[in-house]
Amino acid sequence: MAEREMGTEESSVFNTVSEESVSRTSVLTRRYRSMRRTVRILAADPRTLISSVVLGFYLLMGTVGVIVVPAPYDSTGPMLLPPFQSLEYPLGTTGLGIGLFRSIVHATPFMLKLMLSGAGFTAVVALAVGLTSGYRGGYADRVLSTLMDIAIAIPGLPLFIVLATLLQPTSPYVIGVILAVNRWAGLARQVRSEALSIREEPYVEASEAMGMTERQLLLDDFLPNIMPFVMIRFANAAKGIIYASVALYFLGLLPSSGANWGVQMNTAYNLGNALSRPEAMHWLLGPMLTIIILSWALATFAQGADRIFNPRIRTRVADDE
Amino acid sequence: MVSSRYLLERTVQSIITIFSVLTLSFYLIHQLPGGPLAYLKAQLAAAGSVEDAQQLQKLAEVYTGFEPDKPLWQQYIDYMSGVIFELDLGQSLWYDDSVAHLYAEALPWTGFVMLMGVLINFAIIVMFGATAAYKEGSYFDYVTSSSFQILGSIPYYVAALLLLYQFGYRWRWFPTGGKMPSVEPGVTPEFILGVLSYATLPILSIVIAQLGRMLNMRGNSVSTLGEDYLRVARIRGIPSMQITTRYVIRNSILPLYTGLIITLGTVFGGSVILEQIFQYEGAGLVLFEAVVHRDYITMMGGFLVITVAVTIGIFIADITYGMIDPRIQEGTK
Numbered sequence: 001m002a003e004r005e006m007g008t009e010e011s012s013v014f015n016t017v018s019e020e021s022v023s024r025t026s027v028l029t030r031r032y033r034s035m036r037r038t039v040r041i042l043a044a045d046p047r048t049l050i051s052s053v054v055l056g057f058y059l060l061m062g063t064v065g066v067i068v069v070p071a072p073y074d075s076t077g078p079m080l081l082p083p084f085q086s087l088e089y090p091l092g093t094t095g096l097g098i099g100l101f102r103s104i105v106h107a108t109p110f111m112l113k114l115m116l117s118g119a120g121f122t123a124v125v126a127l128a129v130g131l132t133s134g135y136r137g138g139y140a141d142r143v144l145s146t147l148m149d150i151a152i153a154i155p156g157l158p159l160f161i162v163l164a165t166l167l168q169p170t171s172p173y174v175i176g177v178i179l180a181v182n183r184w185a186g187l188a189r190q191v192r193s194e195a196l197s198i199r200e201e202p203y204v205e206a207s208e209a210m211g212m213t214e215r216q217l218l219l220d221d222f223l224p225n226i227m228p229f230v231m232i233r234f235a236n237a238a239k240g241i242i243y244a245s246v247a248l249y250f251l252g253l254l255p256s257s258g259a260n261w262g263v264q265m266n267t268a269y270n271l272g273n274a275l276s277r278p279e280a281m282h283w284l285l286g287p288m289l290t291i292i293i294l295s296w297a298l299a300t301f302a303q304g305a306d307r308i309f310n311p312r313i314r315t316r317v318a319d320d321e
Numbered sequence: 322m323v324s325s326r327y328l329l330e331r332t333v334q335s336i337i338t339i340f341s342v343l344t345l346s347f348y349l350i351h352q353l354p355g356g357p358l359a360y361l362k363a364q365l366a367a368a369g370s371v372e373d374a375q376q377l378q379k380l381a382e383v384y385t386g387f388e389p390d391k392p393l394w395q396q397y398i399d400y401m402s403g404v405i406f407e408l409d410l411g412q413s414l415w416y417d418d419s420v421a422h423l424y425a426e427a428l429p430w431t432g433f434v435m436l437m438g439v440l441i442n443f444a445i446i447v448m449f450g451a452t453a454a455y456k457e458g459s460y461f462d463y464v465t466s467s468s469f470q471i472l473g474s475i476p477y478y479v480a481a482l483l484l485l486y487q488f489g490y491r492w493r494w495f496p497t498g499g500k501m502p503s504v505e506p507g508v509t510p511e512f513i514l515g516v517l518s519y520a521t522l523p524i525l526s527i528v529i530a531q532l533g534r535m536l537n538m539r540g541n542s543v544s545t546l547g548e549d550y551l552r553v554a555r556i557r558g559i560p561s562m563q564i565t566t567r568y569v570i571r572n573s574i575l576p577l578y579t580g581l582i583i584t585l586g587t588v589f590g591g592s593v594i595l596e597q598i599f600q601y602e603g604a605g606l607v608l609f610e611a612v613v614h615r616d617y618i619t620m621m622g623g624f625l626v627i628t629v630a631v632t633i634g635i636f637i638a639d640i641t642y643g644m645i646d647p648r649i650q651e652g653t654k
Binding site: 047146149150152153154155156157158159161162163165166186243246247250251253269274275276278281284288291292293295296299300303 | 334337338341342349352467470471473474475476478479482483485486489490491497533536583586587589590591593594597608609612617620621623624627628631632635
């Protein structure tokens with residue numbers, strides 16, 4: 001029943017006005033309750049809370065930070081100033097006399113756009129393919145499953161390198177999609193098996209018996225159940241996009257368009273010779289730590305969110321002996 | 322052990338995969354600016370060694386294996402049969418060697434490092450994951466899961482750079498580049514130890530970067546521990562050590578095994594950057610150098626070789642998965 005009511009709210013186009021207004025209040029209270037529950041579970045584990053704060057900080061850095069922090073382009077600072085020495089350059093300066101903190105902040109919007117487009121593409125394609133495959137079954141399922149298996153078998157980085165070399169993309173949105181070109185497959189397979197198990201649910205059978213259209217069925221019965229699952233994987237996909245993009249920029253295989261963490265690592269590594277010069281190591285460490293913290297936050301947040309939707313993980317069984 | 326229908330299905334699927342990747346590679350080579358031939362001719366002409374236009378054309382055809390006069394489908398069939406039956410991936414410009422030979426020499430090194438990394442990592446995450454699940458909620462659980470999560474958030478190439486900095490440049494425990502010592506190759510202790518010391522840091526990077534998967538093992542074990550058959554096992558008085566190894570680990574490893582397959586693909590693809598950092602002359606470094614020097618034929622060959630290697634790896638893993646998990650034998654996946 002709960003799923004049906006939630007579904008009504010989601011797709012009110014399919015219902016008469018009077019029905020909608022009746023169920024809307026109950027849906028809202030239900031929503032509110034489940035939101036409170038969600039927040040409680042999130043807050044129960046401090047790691048989840050910290051990771052949400054960290055993610056919020058990165059968002060701030062990419063939006064407000066760019067306005068507040070001065071642009072890094074004036075190379076007037078001292079060369080290779082160590083971190084935590086001056087207020088003007090909190091993370092020190094590079095071998096070119098550019099403030100490290102400024103560069104990192106001003107690279108954030110580019111990375112955020114990249115993550116958004118890559119993870120978004122992954123989620124949308126995975127949903128479309130996985131749902132169709134799991135719901136339709138039969139011939140469509142066979143074809144799509146084979147497609148998924150092929151895409152999964154192709155190792156990401158070499159494919160990205162080949163595509164990047166041939167296309168030479170500069171827009172963060174295009175790069176994001178390239179880096180997601182086979183990433184959707186793993187998620188689509190999971191969506192498919194979720195859809196398969198939802199198919200077995202009695203309420204789906206009921207909806208089918210009631211003669212609901214396929215579109216309605218997918219929107220009302222399948223989507224609300226699969227969405228949380230996909231949202232969690234969204235964070236993981238974003239992490240994968242960051243990994244791959246920084247790898248390509250670090251190798252110098254993508255045309256460097258403006259500031260980003262991978263290019264910074266590349267400069268510190270090649271130009272600054274940071275590995276063999278301890279005094280230049282902070283130049284390399286700055287962007288590396290930025291990436292590590294972000295990927296930690298994404299992974300931890302995804303796990304925390306997983307606990308909300310996946311009661312199996314919540315069960316505590318260790319002390320029952 | 323494995324049902325023959327399942328085996329057949331998986332074989333057909335692997336063949337389809339390899340075919341698709343070959344087709345993709347053929348398509349991508351034709352996407353080169355002006356086509357592979359024009360591209361190569363320009364490169365050869367720029368090198369200045371060949372003046373005669375006709376000779377240039379011939380040479381370019383030898384290198385790429387493409388003959389532009391033929392219709393596209395004929396070129397496609399030539400390309401496919403060349404790759405499949407003669408293992409002809411063309412001729413490398415930069416290395417002055419056949420592409421197939423280049424990768425045949427480099428691939429075992431990559432395979433060694435990647436496999437070692439993944440296996441050692443697997444042993445660690447299974448051990449710690451199961452123990453943490455058994456002591457769920459304890460201090461040990463909290464500390465190990467948190468630290469594994471942090472370590473697992475380090476991208477493998479960042480781990481590689483950090484390890485190289487600390488153990489290679491600062492402490493000088495391990496060499497900072499290369500894949501074998503300068504002693505005579507052979508089954509001598511010096512050579513083997515040397516090879517291992519060159520491989521240690523790359524292997525360690527893989528092990529560290531994949532540690533986050535311990536959380537999956539822990540999650541699986543936690544839900545296995547809640548199963549009824551474990552309660553029954555405890556009531557029957559089976560020793561807890563036996564419960565851990567027989568029931569918990571076995572059942573929790575199964576879902577991880579498919580993850581292992583995907584990891585293998587990721588790790589193998591990652592060899593491009595890992596081997597560049599360590600200057601470890603495996604398939605990844607060959608591919609990287611090819612990209613840097615705009616040697617597209619070698620680049621596409623590397624893409625093919627790595628993909629086929631991963632496909633075969635997945636195939637083997639899938640078949641053995643059927644042997645480990647008795648439920649798969651029915652052919653129901």
